[in-house]
Amino acid sequence: MKSFQITVLPTNRKIEVTEEKSLHSALTQAGIDIEGTCGGKGTCGKCKVRVLEGKKALAKDAGKKLSKEEKEAGWRLACLIPIEEDMTISIPAKAEEGDRKTHLSGKDHYQVDTQFKKTNITMPKPSLEDQKSDINRIIAELGEDDYEITLQVLEKAPKMIRDSKFNVTVTSYGKKIIDIEKGDTTKEIYGVAFDIGTTTVVGTLINLVTGEVTAANAAANAQRSYGADVIARITYVSENKNGLEVLKNKVVETMNNIINSLIDTAKINPENIYSIVTVGNTVMQHLLIGSNPINIAMAPYTPVFQNSLKLNAYTMGIHVNKEAVLYTTPNVAGYVGADTVGVILATHIEESEDILLAVDIGTNGEIMLGNKDRIIACSAAAGPAFEGAQIKKGMRAADGAIEKVTITDDVYIDVIGNKKPIGICGSGLVDAVAELIKVGIINLGGRLLPSDEVPNLTKALKDRIVEGRNGYDFVIYKGEDSLEDVVLTQKDVRELQLAKGAIYAGIKILISELGIEVKDINRVLLAGAFGNYIQVESAKTIALLPEELEVEQVGNAAGIGARMVLASDSEKARADYISDKIKYIELSSRKDFQDVFMTALGFGN
Ligand code: FES
Structure with missing residues (x-):
């Protein structure tokens, strides 16, 4: 194929394209972050770009996701445009990556073991009388003689020992000598705990001598341009020859970017990172190590592995010490992964006398119920609505996202970063729907009502109810200064019902499986970045959580679990114990699931 040039505004970046591919793939592969939650199928409408020059692109079918006005203004879906000419496009204003609102807190110190x-x-120094080898000289100083030696040490030793005038620091991992450095670096043992989410990856750097959290950062999972949820990722792997390799490389790239930012912040040498621990759902863990998760997508949903793995992090492509160990926390089943084990590690459910209900809301909602006697867990396919996907003006929780909505005489909003609103994130969506239920604009069945069916509405609120494509829409924010309106559509409400219905049905089924009643549960532990920011009252109003239960927001518990495992071998043993103890409940095998799900769709608690 001929080479074509794409000019991307407003940055004026030029991309050369020499192979047949869609504009979406070309932008993604060039590292330009463009949304695309359907994996390039033209169905999510998120990969909008404005074609300024490109006759063939403008002549193509623009799909069903854009309005007539948008099409006339040159907007197109990047995934529907094959590259057949030089083009100039502009990408819409979007959230700054660096300002992602992700809960990074947790303890700042962990017990190291x-x-x-x-x-x-x-x-x-050697002499004619003492001709011992360099390695034997090291072992003699360590005082024991049954060490295994790695190639890295054999390669580095002769120069390192002499350059440092026979004063070196030796790093051992159990009975294996894994590194040798000049001078005294005994305080420099680091590890990174990763919580690999389908949407966001969080990394925490911990000093494994002192137990201190030295730095933490988060980034969007670079796999997300290939599909919003685990099923879309598996589909990408099964439909593309190099799909598995592409997705593996994308998550490793995300981890390396996070590591770069962590070492910049902490001012440390990446060679002093010797340990990487991951938690994540089972599919994320498979993709990370390059193991094909395809069987998780079809009954009986079998993963390739579920126990913890110890691999070489460096050969996996992670930019750390050559002998660093990558430890993947154990999974439970195809749809209940190491992130669930992480939540239990952090919340100690397996030691609790009281029955606790833990809910980790993400693209998949993991639900755990139990105490020291028994723990059962399931995964509810909430879909990406809580992450802002499949929602017309939905976006991730980043600058410009409406995160809080209050409705009284009119609508009042909080926007992340105090910027002009450009969309709405999951917590804003839950708030908006809850507030609209309270003022009667949305009924308990989920219908957005026309203003003449709602008594006692102020004029300001009446004016916000407008006719939409599938029923009525509600204008949350009226666009100013060329920004578009942020609108909640009837379809958005339906998407939220499906998402919250899946979680609520999962909760109900676990309660019946354990043979208890809601009143027997001591409290709800709400985990995950989304769970941490959601207004609990709004979550109860939309019947996402049982109304009568006390709710404790526990932050990024899965990530905290990963840190505990990183810092301590006893916690690794606990993780193994927990993953064995959890009994997985497959919701799709329950005959009553469909009925429970249908009743869980309503907004009545
Ligand atoms: S519409 Fe293009 S990625 Fe979904």
């Missing part, structure tokens, strides 16, 4: 150890030694 690992097999990593550094010892500073000064060796006697």
